[in-house]
Amino acid sequence: MAHENGALRTRIADTLLWLLAIPSFIGEEGPICDAVAARLAALPVAAPIRRYGNSIVVPVTRGTGGPHIALAGHLDVVRTEHEGAPRMEGDRVYGPGSSDMKSGLALMIDLFEQHLREFQDSVDVTLVFYAKEEGPFADNELGPVLERDPELRHVDLAVCLEPSDNKLSLGASGSIHARLVFQGKTAHSARPWQGENAIHKAGPFLTELSALQPREVVLDGLPYRSVFSVTTASGGRGRNIVPDAFEVNLNYRFSPDRSLQAAQADVVELVGGRATLEWIDLSPAALPCANHPLVQSLIKAGVVAVEPKQAWTDVARFASLGVPAVNFGPGVNAQAHQKNEFTSISQLVAGQEILVRWLSSLVSRGGAVQ
DSSP states (O other): OHHHHHHHHHHHHHHHHHHHTSOOBTTOOHHHHHHHHHHHHTSOOSSOOEEETTEEEEEOOOOOSSOEEEEEEEOOBOOOOOSSSSEEETTEEESTTTTTTHHHHHHHHHHHHHHHHHHTTTOEEEEEEESOTTSOGGGOTHHHHHHHOTTGGGOSEEEEOOOOTTOEEESBOEEEEEEEEEEOBOEETTSGGGSBOHHHHHHHHHHHHHHOOOEEEEETTEEEEEEEEEEEEEEOSOTTEEOSEEEEEEEEEEOTTSOHHHHHHHHHHHHTTSSEEEEEEEEOOBOOOTTSHHHHHHHHTTOSOEEEOOSOOTHHHHHTTTOOEEEEOOSOGGGTTOTTOEEEHHHHHHHHHHHHHHHHHOOEETTEEO
16 A cells, blocks of 8 residues: 555656646746647647647546536646745655646646546546636637637536645635726926825725725635725836826625625715726636535535635636636645745645545436435
């Protein structure tokens, strides 16, 4: 058993290091998409791999009579500071995207290469590797993939392998980024009464914003919080000029009980006409689906914990199409986007064991998924 576990650890670590050796910063996913497609095309796929831009859809099993599960992971990583080349040290693998989310990609690949026999007769599985998740909602290639692919809009459950420490993260908070511009009038700072200071005009709004308390709602027994934050600010023409414009980015993270339209109305009400408003990025929320039978079976397969997702992920994109979706991945959540990002090989192994146990348990009995 110890020998088998050691071989498993080495194999998964090698797959992760292979992925890390192919740089794939956002917008530069072509080479890694080529490499993953070539590696998986050599396996007994159920149908030809379908490519959309720098994203691929891989039909693994078909015709089982069981549920159709999509496992999805993004190919891109964010640019962070790293010391040295991707490497393994003890239980850790270091490299850009090692946690977010090449750990999940490694698990998807290993599942197909090493464990196909354990679920090939019980469940239809599709792997989705897609580009540009780390950027704006509108640029994310999962959107056009879902629009164009003939099968993905009809899967029974999608699992996004975002780093979650092998916890099941349900739902997703929505996210709005809005540009607010407070208008004033220039003047010499020695005679400020001749102008109107745009930064000073923003003061009451910022004071009000800092006093706001999170709005909490409980859905499926899980707490979600809605919060506002100013994340960037800029203004001023010079040290001796009263500024005529002051711009801030307002980020609203809203709970899954709010529609995107209702969340936009929340922003409009908060601003109250005190600044011009421009929508920059609009990402819908997703309700949790804790009581879905496939989610319940995943919980029983041994996930570490069940928690609310207090952030946005692509489960919301699936949910907007009526496809239930969850977050579950082996990456170290706290390491996402960090300098010298790393992930745990032990968590990779444990995550793989959970997924294999879950997929091999799924059957369709009398038309009801069990």
